[in-house]
Amino acid sequence: MRGNERDRLRELLDAVLDGADAGEPRTLAQMAGDAYTSPYHFNRLLSRGAGEPPVAMRRRVMLERAAWQLQHGGTVTDAAWAAGYESVEGFSRAYAKAFGHPPSTAALSHWLPAPNGIHFHPPESLWVDSQERVLSPLTEQLVLHDLDDTRALLDLAKGLPAEVLTQVRLAGHEVLEWDGPEESLAQVLEATVWAKECWVASIEGLAMPVRSRTDSVVALVERHEAVAARWLAVVRDIERRGAWEDRLIDALCEPPESFQIGSVVAHVLTYAAHRRLLARMMLRMAGVEVDRGDPIEWLRARRGEVPTV
DSSP: OOHHHHHHHHHHHHHHHTTGGGTOOOOHHHHHHHTTSOHHHHHHHHHHHHSSOHHHHHHHHHHHHHHHHHHTTOOHHHHHHHTTOSOHHHHHHHHHHHHSSOTTSOOSOSOOOOTTOEEEETTTEEEEOTTOOOOOHHHHHHHHHHHHHHHHHHHHHTTSOHHHHHSOSSTTOOSSGGGOOOOSHHHHHHHHHHHHHHHHHHHHTOOOOOOOOOOOHHHHHHHHHHHHHHHHHHHHHHHHHTOTTOEEEETTSSSOEEEEHHHHHHHHHHHHHHHHHHHHHHHHHTTOOOOOOOHHHHHHHHHTOOOOO
């Protein structure tokens, strides 16, 4: 890129990020006006030069700033207003969509994936990570769909009585022999959460968590919310470091076993999808109306699209 093109891109970025570190709300028209161009050309030039539309970039940086504030004792309400949202509900939806968990759950890192490496840097600065790698859209969708779909199934199960949750639906059934029986809806849902707890602990180098074979869906929701944020952060970190071919020597196994990191993520997603389908079958057996769990329908709903008939 020639020098004058670099200077122009820098001017455009300055127009996008002006005041973002202080939480000042700005429209596309205002950003384009500061760059002396039309909103259409401003959006096109930034998307091409930085790999991210200007409105999306500004929103992401302000959400990163909000996450940092929450990590350091800020309230959800204050973070929402500072990020330019008109309501706490709107902020909470945007935050959960971006980080994979609600703002009431602390983020492990206040950085979100960025194709250009531009991030909020405390207290009121920006940081450019020139080596950043982000998840492919497909990997991101697979991971987020799994987390969202698991939570949706847990929410459906919350209203069921204990005898329905623990009723044996598939006598003697095991998904993986080392995970124990999964004969009831409660056992399938618990195993779905437990699998991520184990693998996250292995990848993070922590001791094997103590398994709580609970039939309480409320407790499972809490466990899922806790591990979901860690799992999403782990997968994003693997991509950021380009570590898909790395190997994990899992000392939690007896004897210790070697796993390729990419195969671990594929393993978790494969068996999570299988268990979610099992849970749907068991919910229908219990007379509960449940959707198909189709990623196509999930993505449409996430984007606010109206499905065509």
